[in-house]
C-alpha cells in the first residue's frame with residue numbers, strides 16, 4: 303500500500319476544520335488541523351493529532367494547554383493562513399477564553415489542558431481536558447478529498463437522500 307492510497311482513503315472521511323492555538327513565552331502559535339475528535343463526556347476530553355515536524359508540537363508540550371477553534375465557512379482564509387498556504391505573514395489578533403488565545407469568530411472555541419500525550423508513528427496525540435467552551439452561530443467549514451467545502455453548497459446533494 304502506498305502513501306497516496308492511504309491519503310485518498312482518509313480523504314473520503316469528511317471533517318470540519320479547526321485551528322489549534324497555544325501560547326508560550328515568545329507568543330501565540332496557531333496551526334490548522336482536522337485530526338480532532340471528542341473522546342469522553344465525563345470527564346470532558348478531546349484529542350488532537352500533531353505531526354512530528356510541526357512547530358506547534360513543542361509549544362503545546364511547553365504550555366501544556368491548547369485551544370481548538372472550529373472554523374465557519376467564512377474562515378477558509380484563516381484556515382489557509384494557519385496551514386502555511388498563504389505565504390506572506392499576516393497579522394492575526396486573538397480573543398481570550400479562560401486566559402488562552404482563541405480565534406475570533408470561530409463556531410466553537412474549546413480551551414484545554416493537556417491530560418496525556420501519546421507518540422504514535424509520525425504524529426503525537428494530545429488528550430485535552432476541556433476547561434471552557436464558547437459557541438457562536440454559523441455554518442462549518444468542511445474538508446473533503448483534499449478540498450475545502452461549504453455545507454450550504456453541498457446541502458442540495460445531501461437533501462436528495
Ligand code: FAD
Pocket residue numbers: 319330331332333334335336337338351352353355356357358359383384385386387388391392393394445
Ligand atoms: P507553521 O508552519 O509555523 O505555522 C503554520 C502557519 O501559521 C504559518 O504560515 C505561520 O505564519 C502561521 N501562524 C502561526 N502562528 C501565527 C500567529 N500567531 N499569527 C499569524 N500567523 C501565524 N497537520 C497536523 O499535524 N495535524 C492535522 O490534523 C492537520 N490537519 C490539517 C487539515 C487541513 C485542512 C490542512 C489544510 C492542513 C492540516 N495539517 C495538519 C497541516 C498543517 O496545518 C501544516 O502543515 C502547518 O503549516 C504546520 O504548522 P506548524 O506548527 O509547523 O507551524
